[in-house]
Every structure is written in C-alpha cells, then in structure tokens.
Amino acid sequence: MSEKKQQVSRRQFLNYTLTGVGGFMAAGMLTPMIRMAVDPVLQPKKSGDLVAVVEVDKLTTEPQRFDWEIDQVDAWYESKVTKTAWVFIQEDDSILALSPICTHLGCTVSWEGNEEYPNQYYCPCHGGRYYKNGVNVPGLPPPAPLAVYDQDVKDGTLYLGKAISRKGA
Amino acid sequence: MHKGKGMKFVGDSRIKADRQPNIPKDYSEYPGRTEAFWPNFLLKEWLVGAVFLVGFLVMTLAEPAPLEKMADPTDTTYIPLPDWYFLFLYQFLKYEFAGGNYVLIGAIVAPGLAFGALLLAPFLDKGSQRRPVKRPITTGIMLLAITSVIWLTYESVAEVDWETRTEQNKPVLQPEVEIDKESDGYAVFNKSCVSCHGDNLQGGVGPTLIGVDYSVEEIKKIAVEGTGDMPSGQFKGSDEELQQLAEFIVSVNEQADE
Amino acid sequence: MMQKIYDWVDERMDITPLWRDIADHEVPEHVNPAHHFSAFVYCFGGLTFFVTVIQILSGMFLTMYYVPDIENAWKSVYYLQSEVASGQIVRGMHHWGASVVIVMLFLHTLRVFFQGAYKKPRELNWIVGVLLFFVMLGLGFTGYLLPWDNKAYFATQVGLQIAETTPFIGDSVKILLSGDADIVGAQTLTRFFAIHVFFLPAALFGLMAVHFIMIRKQGISGPL
Numbered sequence: 185m186s187e188k189k190q191q192v193s194r195r196q197f198l199n200y201t202l203t204g205v206g207g208f209m210a211a212g213m214l215t216p217m218i219r220m221a222v223d224p225v226l227q228p229k230k231s232g233d234l235v236a237v238v239e240v241d242k243l244t245t246e247p248q249r250f251d252w253e254i255d256q257v258d259a260w261y262e263s264k265v266t267k268t269a270w271v272f273i274q275e276d277d278s279i280l281a282l283s284p285i286c287t288h289l290g291c292t293v294s295w296e297g298n299e300e301y302p303n304q305y306y307c308p309c310h311g312g313r314y315y316k317n318g319v320n321v322p323g324l325p326p327p328a329p330l331a332v333y334d335q336d337v338k339d340g341t342l343y344l345g346k347a348i349s350r351k352g353a
Numbered sequence: 354m355h356k357g358k359g360m361k362f363v364g365d366s367r368i369k370a371d372r373q374p375n376i377p378k379d380y381s382e383y384p385g386r387t388e389a390f391w392p393n394f395l396l397k398e399w400l401v402g403a404v405f406l407v408g409f410l411v412m413t414l415a416e417p418a419p420l421e422k423m424a425d426p427t428d429t430t431y432i433p434l435p436d437w438y439f440l441f442l443y444q445f446l447k448y449e450f451a452g453g454n455y456v457l458i459g460a461i462v463a464p465g466l467a468f469g470a471l472l473l474a475p476f477l478d479k480g481s482q483r484r485p486v487k488r489p490i491t492t493g494i495m496l497l498a499i500t501s502v503i504w505l506t507y508e509s510v511a512e513v514d515w516e517t518r519t520e521q522n523k524p525v526l527q528p529e530v531e532i533d534k535e536s537d538g539y540a541v542f543n544k545s546c547v548s549c550h551g552d553n554l555q556g557g558v559g560p561t562l563i564g565v566d567y568s569v570e571e572i573k574k575i576a577v578e579g580t581g582d583m584p585s586g587q588f589k590g591s592d593e594e595l596q597q598l599a600e601f602i603v604s605v606n607e608q609a610d611e
Numbered sequence: 612m613m614q615k616i617y618d619w620v621d622e623r624m625d626i627t628p629l630w631r632d633i634a635d636h637e638v639p640e641h642v643n644p645a646h647h648f649s650a651f652v653y654c655f656g657g658l659t660f661f662v663t664v665i666q667i668l669s670g671m672f673l674t675m676y677y678v679p680d681i682e683n684a685w686k687s688v689y690y691l692q693s694e695v696a697s698g699q700i701v702r703g704m705h706h707w708g709a710s711v712v713i714v715m716l717f718l719h720t721l722r723v724f725f726q727g728a729y730k731k732p733r734e735l736n737w738i739v740g741v742l743l744f745f746v747m748l749g750l751g752f753t754g755y756l757l758p759w760d761n762k763a764y765f766a767t768q769v770g771l772q773i774a775e776t777t778p779f780i781g782d783s784v785k786i787l788l789s790g791d792a793d794i795v796g797a798q799t800l801t802r803f804f805a806i807h808v809f810f811l812p813a814a815l816f817g818l819m820a821v822h823f824i825m826i827r828k829q830g831i832s833g834p835l
Contacts, residue, residue, distance in 0.1 A: 195377065209399065212410060220676075226696070260689070386643070388637070390635070394643065405658055405661065413700060423686075424764035425761060433765030438713045475733075476734065483727030483835055
C-alpha cells in the first residue's frame, strides 16, 4: 500500500457495503442448500456388519468361490445384494478372503479362469492376472492387489464384512 | 460518436474498436433527488432484501414443511384440500349456483371472467386517470373481488379442523409386522374389528392399530366402551375372546416396537 | 488483473455500454423508501423476484434427492426431511417460498393496479405480469403433487376434476395432464414433475426477461 492517505469515496463505500450485503444474502440462501448437497460426503464411512458366510472346516488351501447376501440400505431404497469372495487357507493357517473385483476396471476375476495360467486369478476383460495371495502380476493392466474382506471367525464360522482396498499397500 | 464510414471494428466482427470508458456518471448529473441504480439504490433494496431473508429463514426454521402420510388412493375418508391460495376457488364451488348442476359457472365461467378481466384490465379501464378515487368503478370492482376472495378463504379455513387433520395424517413409516392370521386372537379380531381397522390392522374407517400404546386392560376397555369416534359395544363375544383379542393386539405392537 | 480480464472480455463483447446502462440509470425519488417511507410498496416486485430466485435455487438442490416415481417419491422426501442434514430447511424454504411468492405477487399486482400503472404505454407489461401470475399458480398447483402424500394426491384429483368441467376440451385437458383417462398415478406424477421443473420454469424465465426489459425501456410509472 502507498503511504498516501487512501480516501474512500462515497461510491466506493457504497460498493463495499453492497458487496457485503449481497454476500450475506447469498450466504443465507446457499448455506443450507450446500450443506444438504454435501451431506453424503460428510457421512462417516460405515464399516459394515460382518455376515456369516461359510463354516471354516469347508475351506481348503485352494481358493473357493462363496456367495452371500447382504441387506443394502441405499437412502430410501432397500435391497438385497449378492457379494462374492474367493476364500482359502494360507500357508500360515490364516484365512484370506479376496474380493473378485479386478482393480483395473472392475470386472470379475476368477481362480484359474484361464487354462494357460494355472494357480492365478484371471480377469477376462483385459487379461489381468493375480497371484494366489491376490497380488497383481506385474506388467499387466491391474494397478493394485485384489481387495481383502474384513473377516472374523466365531464358533467355527467365517464372517465377512467390507472389502478393504490394498491400493498403495 | 462515430457513425457510418470510417468506423473501426474489432477484427471482422461488428464490435466497435474504440472502447468506451467504464466510468460511472458523476453524482451531480442526477437531477433532484434521483439516484444511481448501482450502488446507491440497489444497496437500499438489498438491505430490505436481507431483512426479508432473515424473516423468511426464521419462519422456515420455526415451522418445518408439512408432510402427510404417503398417498393412499384407497383412503376414502380423506377430505381433499388444496393449497391455501386455491382455497377461495375450492370454497366457491361449494355454493349452490357455483357447484352441482352449475359447476360450469363456478369452475370455468366465473374464474375465467375474473382472471380474463384482470388480464385485460388496461383495455377495460382506458381513461387517463390513475388515482384510485378518480376511477371508482375499477377500484370498486377490485375491492369487491379482494374482499370476496378473502372472505371465501376465511370461510373455507374456518370449516376445517386443522388440529385433528394434522394429527390423523402424521407421516409414519409403517413398521413391518407379520400378523399371525391363524391365531385365536386374529379370529376374534376378524369377527368384531376388521370392518373398521382393516384386515392387517392398517386402519380404514378407524385408525391403524399398529403402533398404539395400550395395555391389555386398556384395549379390553376400549373394545367394549369405545373411545373418541369409536362407539361403544363394538365388541361382541365372550370375556375369554376379549382377553385373546387384547393380547393379540398387544403382541402385534410389541413386535412393531422392535 | 481483474481489469485486464474485464478489458479482454469487453473487447470481444462490448459489455461496457450495457453495464453502464444498468448501473447508472436514474431511480426517481418517488420510489425511494429513503425519501418517502410509503415507497416501500415499490419493493414488492423486487421481493417477488428475490423469492423466485430462492425457489429456483432450492428447487435445483431438492432434485438431488427427489425422485418423481409413485413408489419412491414420498420415501425420498421423507428421507430428505428426516435423514439429510438441512434437508428439512431446504424443503422448508421451497415449501414456504411457494406461499410467500404468491403473497408478494399479490401485493405487487395490487400496487400496480391501484396506482393505475398499467395504463398507456405499459399495457403490454401488465399482460406479461398477469401471465407470470398464472405461471406461478401453475407452478404451485403442479408442485403440490410432487411429495406424493395424501393431501397432494387428493387435491390434485380435485384439480383435475375441475379441469375436466371445461366445455368441449375438458376431457382431453384432463388426460393430457394426468396421462391416463382414469388413474391419477405414475404417469400423472411424471407429467407434473416435467411441467413443474421444465415447462413452467422455461415460460417463467422468458416472461421475466420480457417483464424486466420492458421496465428498463418504459421506466417506472411516475408519481400519482
């Protein structure tokens, strides 16, 4: 700012006040509307309930496909949605439940889905492949390993929850 | 200002090349007490607007927008009511010479004439006088019209029992209950109550019985003696059946509360 | 910086004369409440426009949650009211705004009427104004149905019956509005929705533009 004394003319003063009042009116009108519009963004992420999927003694070291249904509440619309997982017992006896959604463009992968690639998950859309533990084979389209379901074992039954992305892991 | 030959344009457009300076008119150029629209007058308007907005928002916060039960085309007891600004027309149609056989007059001719006259007012009132007192016929007709609209609206509003209306039409998400139609209690219900309260207790002439907060004893009393609009003596049967009925209704409501 | 952008646009659009015309036009003393308090009656038109702006904005935001379908319309409104933060307020603004706009429009019309401001040369603007009034009533009537609650449903049924009494074309008008000869239902709701958010607002914008341009051309009517 210059050292000169800044004179605020009558017109400038009115212009500032006008902007202020206009801003107040715009804010008064728009605040509730924008708050309503961004509400979904501000909702806490739901962890999702764990659902019983299969008895543990049915699992093998070979990935098997399991389907189960969950109740999905989409605002005012409630529906049943089928979820799928490839589940197997790892070498350290822990259970791994992988989401079949390809991390490339969201197609569905399947275990040994292509005869040329045994012991791998294969995505038919762009030929993406994953190793048994869900890690993507390098040099192919998928950018990240398959997501892993949140899991819990109670009374010999496997419970699965939400798929957790391993992007950047 | 340039005109005709020698005018320069921006490129091949018709936009003039020499720019006009963007300088506001000096205040001394306004005669008498006239004002510049921007910013002088607009500021005053916006101040009024801001006060108005605050009042409007306070009203909005104080009184949430009403929402009644989801539309049920089978609800034969519902008395339709338009929004308040159509009430005068709605009331008008109740009168003998505007409704019934004369509905054409009430619904089309009279409003058509009134709104047609409003639309064509400049051609019906052609004199050069502007003061209301100097054109008594125009003013008189308008005053009469306003008075009758206000009066009709008032009449219409006075006929409605607003409190029970809102009470009866509160929005409820019907709790989902499974009704055991094989039970003894339902058999008794089917005999005495089903005609008014519906085969799924959903209500009809009478209110729904799902979501009521009564004990077994209270229900027994109501079934025999009635309550509100429900007359006494609706229940016909033995004391044992009465007990079964009351327990059945309570069990359904316990299920609904879950 | 701002000046540069302005000059750049001005060179291409020549907006200065337009802007100066709007900003510098003279507002006469007799409409200025600062000089005569009774001049507040001239505010009704502006306030009508203000509420209309509120209606347009809140309506735009409401359609983010609303579905015009008889299965889901009511549920989506209920969800908006009870689950979404400030959903209650925005729906309230649209609901009460609809009433306030009618009140303001009424007062504005009466001001113009009793001042005889519709006389030569402003006859056309009066007609456009009355048409705007009809459009607003139409918006009120069609908007009333959208929440698909009992009062909406039954009031619309009555409204359609009134439309049916029109001689000769009544039947066709009713079917045109309700989409079905007998049922007030799925097709009625989608039609009313389309009329409420596309057809009538389009008419409203066109008429408002004409209304305002004529006011600038003819100026405000002189004092009585």
